[in-house]
Amino acid sequence: MEKIAIFFGPLNGSVHRIAKLVASKIGTDKVDLIHITDASPADLEKYDRIIFGISTIGKDTWQQKFDNTDWSHFFPIVTDFNFKGKKVAIFGLGDHITYAYHFVDSMGLLGKTIKNNGGEIFGKVSTEGYTFQDSDAIVEGQFIGLPVDEDFEPELTEERVSAWVDSLMKTF
Numbered sequence: 001m002e003k004i005a006i007f008f009g010p011l012n013g014s015v016h017r018i019a020k021l022v023a024s025k026i027g028t029d030k031v032d033l034i035h036i037t038d039a040s041p042a043d044l045e046k047y048d049r050i051i052f053g054i055s056t057i058g059k060d061t062w063q064q065k066f067d068n069t070d071w072s073h074f075f076p077i078v079t080d081f082n083f084k085g086k087k088v089a090i091f092g093l094g095d096h097i098t099y100a101y102h103f104v105d106s107m108g109l110l111g112k113t114i115k116n117n118g119g120e121i122f123g124k125v126s127t128e129g130y131t132f133q134d135s136d137a138i139v140e141g142q143f144i145g146l147p148v149d150e151d152f153e154p155e156l157t158e159e160r161v162s163a164w165v166d167s168l169m170k171t172f
């Protein structure tokens, strides 16, 4: 079977750590881990199953088109890419205490963009077990991907990622 790609950014933080954890749960031999600043549309084209890893770094930054984040390079590529025929899943890092009103917002923006561009989103997650006030990542009552809070709930990460990968891989 063809490999799954995990496109992630930024490097060397929580997103990177969780990208490696997701890869290990799927099986590292079945996954290509690709840092987004090294990625082009041709790289997206190569894979039929794509997982994205992203963090939310502030509503202000986000609205300024991700200036000063790795995503400033890659988000325009995603915006212009035709995801028709691609299976896509997303995990998003956030902080449910400090940013309770914008919890993992960027995962929502990314997911909606991919959906608008024809991608089929897998791995939606129930809001049960998460505490927050508002999130742009909720679509039809569910998170569009897996929220992970390494800042205030790191003890839940392993279980959340395991359950997500197990459920995702049944249909992905």
Ligand SMILES: Cc1cc2nc3c(=O)[nH]c(=O)nc-3n(C[C@H](O)[C@H](O)[C@H](O)COP(=O)(O)O)c2cc1C
Pocket: 009, 010, 012, 013, 014, 015, 016, 055, 056, 057, 058, 059, 093, 094, 095, 096, 099, 102, 103, 104, 105, 150, 151
């Ligand atoms: C300046 C700044 C703004 C942030 N804004 C948000 C936010 O709006 N929503 C959210 O859920 N998390 C927010 N966070 C929390 C990060 O998403 C979280 O710490 C994440 O684990 C960072 O992962 P990274 O180090 O891989 O980028 C913010 C963090 C920082 C430093």
